[in-house]
Amino acid sequence: MDQILGNIGLLFEFPIVNFKIVIDGIMIGALFALAAYGLALVWGVMNVKNLAQGDFVIAGGYVSWWLVQHGFPALLGVPAAFIVMWGIGWVVYKLVISRVIERDLFTSLLATFGLAIMMAQILNLLFGSDTQSVDLGYETLYFADGLIDIPIAKLIGVIMAAILAAGVIIFMKSSRMGQAIRATAQDARAARVLGIDTEKVYAFTFSLNAAICGAAGAIIVMVWVIQPFYGITHSIRAFVIVTAAGLGNLPGVIAAGLGIGALEQYGAHIFGIGYQQAIAVMLLLLVLLIRLIQQLRVRQVLK
Amino acid sequence: MGNNKIILYAAILAITVIAPFVFPAFGTQLATLWLMIIVALTWDMTGGQMGYNSLGNIFFYGTGMYVAAAVTIGMVYDVGEYTSAHGGGITSFTDQQYFTGMFVGILAAGVFCSVCAVVIGYLTFGLRGPYFAIGTLGVAIAAGELVSNWDWIGGGQGIALPVYPGDLDEGKVFFYFLFALTGVAVFLFCRWLYQTRFGAAINAIRDDEEKADAMGIHTLRYKLVTWSMAAFFVGIAGGISAFQLIHFEPLETAYQTINLGIFMVVCVLLGGKGTLWGPVIGASLFHVFKEVTWNYFLGWQWVALGALIVVTVVYFKDGVMGYLLHTKPEWFGVKIDQKASEETS
Amino acid sequence: MSDVIIDVQGVSKSFGGVKANTNVSMQVERGGITGLIGPNGSGKTTLFNSIVGYHPIDGGSIKFEGQEISKLPVQKIARLGLLRTFQQTRIYGAMNGVENMLISLPHRKMSLLDALKKNTREDYERADQLLEFVGLYEKRFLKSGDLSFGQQKLLEFAMALMNEPTCLLLDEPTAGINPTLINGLIDRLKRANEEFGITLFVIEHNMRVIMNLAESIYCLAHGEMLAQGTPDEIQNDQKVIDAYLGAH
Ligand SMILES: Nc1ncnc2c1ncn2[C@@H]1O[C@H](COP(=O)(O)OP(=O)(O)OP(=O)(O)O)[C@@H](O)[C@H]1O
Numbered sequence: 103m104d105q106i107l108g109n110i111g112l113l114f115e116f117p118i119v120n121f122k123i124v125i126d127g128i129m130i131g132a133l134f135a136l137a138a139y140g141l142a143l144v145w146g147v148m149n150v151k152n153l154a155q156g157d158f159v160i161a162g163g164y165v166s167w168w169l170v171q172h173g174f175p176a177l178l179g180v181p182a183a184f185i186v187m188w189g190i191g192w193v194v195y196k197l198v199i200s201r202v203i204e205r206d207l208f209t210s211l212l213a214t215f216g217l218a219i220m221m222a223q224i225l226n227l228l229f230g231s232d233t234q235s236v237d238l239g240y241e242t243l244y245f246a247d248g249l250i251d252i253p254i255a256k257l258i259g260v261i262m263a264a265i266l267a268a269g270v271i272i273f274m275k276s277s278r279m280g281q282a283i284r285a286t287a288q289d290a291r292a293a294r295v296l297g298i299d300t301e302k303v304y305a306f307t308f309s310l311n312a313a314i315c316g317a318a319g320a321i322i323v324m325v326w327v328i329q330p331f332y333g334i335t336h337s338i339r340a341f342v343i344v345t346a347a348g349l350g351n352l353p354g355v356i357a358a359g360l361g362i363g364a365l366e367q368y369g370a371h372i373f374g375i376g377y378q379q380a381i382a383v384m385l386l387l388l389v390l391l392i393r394l395i396q397q398l399r400v401r402q403v404l405k
Numbered sequence: 406m407g408n409n410k411i412i413l414y415a416a417i418l419a420i421t422v423i424a425p426f427v428f429p430a431f432g433t434q435l436a437t438l439w440l441m442i443i444v445a446l447t448w449d450m451t452g453g454q455m456g457y458n459s460l461g462n463i464f465f466y467g468t469g470m471y472v473a474a475a476v477t478i479g480m481v482y483d484v485g486e487y488t489s490a491h492g493g494g495i496t497s498f499t500d501q502q503y504f505t506g507m508f509v510g511i512l513a514a515g516v517f518c519s520v521c522a523v524v525i526g527y528l529t530f531g532l533r534g535p536y537f538a539i540g541t542l543g544v545a546i547a548a549g550e551l552v553s554n555w556d557w558i559g560g561g562q563g564i565a566l567p568v569y570p571g572d573l574d575e576g577k578v579f580f581y582f583l584f585a586l587t588g589v590a591v592f593l594f595c596r597w598l599y600q601t602r603f604g605a606a607i608n609a610i611r612d613d614e615e616k617a618d619a620m621g622i623h624t625l626r627y628k629l630v631t632w633s634m635a636a637f638f639v640g641i642a643g644g645i646s647a648f649q650l651i652h653f654e655p656l657e658t659a660y661q662t663i664n665l666g667i668f669m670v671v672c673v674l675l676g677g678k679g680t681l682w683g684p685v686i687g688a689s690l691f692h693v694f695k696e697v698t699w700n701y702f703l704g705w706q707w708v709a710l711g712a713l714i715v716v717t718v719v720y721f722k723d724g725v726m727g728y729l730l731h732t733k734p735e736w737f738g739v740k741i742d743q744k745a746s747e748e749t750s
Numbered sequence: 751m752s753d754v755i756i757d758v759q760g761v762s763k764s765f766g767g768v769k770a771n772t773n774v775s776m777q778v779e780r781g782g783i784t785g786l787i788g789p790n791g792s793g794k795t796t797l798f799n800s801i802v803g804y805h806p807i808d809g810g811s812i813k814f815e816g817q818e819i820s821k822l823p824v825q826k827i828a829r830l831g832l833l834r835t836f837q838q839t840r841i842y843g844a845m846n847g848v849e850n851m852l853i854s855l856p857h858r859k860m861s862l863l864d865a866l867k868k869n870t871r872e873d874y875e876r877a878d879q880l881l882e883f884v885g886l887y888e889k890r891f892l893k894s895g896d897l898s899f900g901q902q903k904l905l906e907f908a909m910a911l912m913n914e915p916t917c918l919l920l921d922e923p924t925a926g927i928n929p930t931l932i933n934g935l936i937d938r939l940k941r942a943n944e945e946f947g948i949t950l951f952v953i954e955h956n957m958r959v960i961m962n963l964a965e966s967i968y969c970l971a972h973g974e975m976l977a978q979g980t981p982d983e984i985q986n987d988q989k990v991i992d993a994y995l996g997a998h
């Protein structure tokens with residue numbers, strides 16, 4: 103308890119610490135936002151709530167980590183993870199997701215939960231249960247008498263996340279496939295009438311989602327750590343963000359992603375690093391409760 | 406009850422009683438089978454009968470373990486000192502302390518979990534479908550994380566209870582019967598509950614909660630009562646597990662979200678959701694499959710179990726009972742009438 | 751002064767830009783049958799939803815037996831004995847007729863201990879009686895989801911009666927019912943009112959039905975209360991005639 107109060111006191115004593123926490127949070131939150139965007143995409147287009155989202159992220163991280171272990175340059179990991187996870191996403195879609203789309207939501211939730219367990223266990227068998235990261239070997243920049251430290255690697259990570267996000271957004275806005283995806287999300291039956299092959303759209307969307315997650319994971323392994331069983335926390339973060347922002351609200355997803363990142367960093371600062379997972383999950387409960395109360399006001403429930 | 410049914414129940418009861426003596430080598434596995442039956446039956450109370458698919462019922466299992474342990478130890482020692490000593494020196498319990506502690510501890514576990522269910526339910530029963538599932542999953546994960554940071558109760562190291570005072574084999578049989586007794590009690594309880602007006606009301610909540618509300622059914626009250634009844638039994642099961650396992654830790658034993666926490670759901674799906682026998686059949690099939698195949702997968706067991714979950718959910722969602730209901734509706738007294746919808750339309 | 755059971759004063763409700771109800775006031779007399787008519791989209795169902803607490807209202811007051819209910823949620827209002835049926839019939843399709851009836855037992859009159867009992871003989875008898883009353887006795891063991899729309903409407907009506915409400919709001923009870931059976935239904939509605947003493951408040955499109963049924967009729971148009979009166983007065987009210995003609 104004393105320690106917690108001490109940590110809070112520190113925030114007031116050295117306001118600049120807040121600055122560091124927020125920066126850290128935003129940098130990591132940008133990556134959360136990517137995975138959450140993918141979740142919202144799949145959720146909106148095919149009404150599947152994917153609980154294996156975080157495991158795609160972690161798998162992408164391992165792709166990149168494996169390449170570095172085998173002497174490839176670290177930055178190659180991001181496109182490589184994008185491509186590999188695209189393929190895995192496609193296979194997962196064909197084997198599992200395509201068969202649960204029409205079913206009730208709990209079915210898809212459970213099926214993807216089963217997938218999440220499988221993926222985590224496979225990663226565990228392949229790569230062991232130690233935490234891993236990739237060291238880009240860049241320096242760290244110091245500001246404000248060393249109170250703020252920003253590793254260049256993190257800056258690179260944020261820039262890559264921004265590039266990826268911009269790429270996806272432009273793709274969704276201007277390509278034919280992007281338009282087909284948006285049309286399907288609006289009304290799948292109408293899209294079918296207009297001659298859109300929704301089956302193809304679904305497969306593409308899910309693969310794209312896996313690829314985005316994979317790339318995000320490849321960045322996360324450079325700026326943070328990964329471990330086979332961290333997937334579920336990433337999935338939960340994605341849910342928190344989408345629940346807070348609502349579907350089809352891109353600025354909201356980005357804002358919520360950055361916000362969740364910052365809140366988690368504050369939580370870790372105040373309660374200690376051991377509480378990191380707990381904080382991520384507590385944020386989920388908090389967001390659910392807030393949304394619930396909002397809904398209760400109009401006498402609705404959170405469906 | 407028809408004659409056939411009486412014979413069936415008697416046979417099952419007989420097998421239950423003699424099983425641990427006929428297969429002494431499998432004492433622990435048989436006890437675990439009953440544990441699976443308990444958690445599957447209780448999961449189905451809300452999941453199958455009421456339509457609230459919780460992914461967090463394991464919360465009650467873990468909490469039951471910790472409450473039972475804390476109460477038992479607390480009756481004799483200071484819990485904080487006990488855990489910080491990690492079993493060094495001050496762990497002697499007399500037989501009387503052990504059994505009284507166990508009785509009070511397990512009962513307290515059940516009661517505490519019921520209360521938790523009411524509190525958590527009050528906050529989460531406005532969530533529907535996937536939000537409820539994920540919210541309850543969140544509760545279970547959060548609890549595991551928080552407990553593993555809570556040193557008073559042993560933190561991530563976990564906590565150790567005293568060993569059963571008799572000899573080892575006797576202990577196995579003892580815990581087997583504790584689980585079996587609880588399992589039979591849960592089964593009979595569900596069997597009775599589903600025949601009451603209450604049972605019909607929770608089915609109504611499952612099929613159309615808005616309509617149930619509009620008819621003045623006390624939906625929130627019934628939901629809370631149902632979940633707290635389920636939580637009571639899961640808490641008891643957790644309490645028994647705590648004594649059976651002797652040592653346990655938060656993330657992988659107590660709040661084991663991705664093992665028992667999801668297995669209970671799969672058992673129910675495998676056997677047939679929303680039926681009385683489904684969870685029992687499903688739990689038996691699942692457990693036997695798991696135990697029989699375990700050694701053949703050479704380290705890939707968990708992957709295989711994940712795959713089993715996916716396959717069950719995707720390809721066999723109505724389960725054994727659903728399959729029977731579909732192919733042999735007359736067994737269940739369902740009447741089908743072709744002329745059903747002529748006339749008045 | 752006559753006995754008013756539902757008293758709606760100045761209720762407004764809009765959805766986004768759509769004003770579904772504007773400053774609506776009306777009363778339902780205890781023990782009577784009151785009608786509500788109006789062209790499609792005039793806000794009848796919205797008014798029902800406001801009364802039973804389905805959504806919060808923007809302004810005004812709704813009283814049931816003198817008690818303000820506009821802030822109460824659906825369950826609490828239903829538990830006061832104010833019940834509604836749905837325009838898009840809602841029954842438990844997976845269950846059979848008898849099960850549907852038994853679920854409709856008045857849970858508001860039960861303690862938890864009562865609920866934990868099995869259904870009594872009387873419950874079954876009452877279910878059978880009411881199913882007989884609406885003419886579904888022969889079909890009582892069929893899966894209700896397989897019944898025709900009209901039969902489902904009748905089942906929902908029977909379920910509502912099973913619930914022993916003080917006041918029942920019916921949203922288009924004759925919609926989808928075979929025209930040859932409508933006279934029978936009117937008769938049953940009247941009997942439910944007289945024999946069971948249930949106050950009825952009925953939305954109806956079919957003019958012939960409502961004129962036969964109700965003692966007092968309200969007419970909505972474009973979300974506003976246009977007219978009120980006896981069937982004769984309404985039938986001869988120029989504003990009502992215009993509203994209907996204008997809507998077609
Ligand atoms: N939940 C809602 N959200 C948005 N608009 C709504 C909603 N419910 C009703 N409306 C609108 O309010 C208006 C009144 O609808 P309402 O259903 O009350 O009419 P009605 O008189 O019952 O019509 P009908 O005779 O067709 O049943 C309509 O314009 C409708 O589109």
Ligand SMILES: [Mg+2]
Pocket residue numbers: 794795796837
């Ligand atoms: Mg209407």
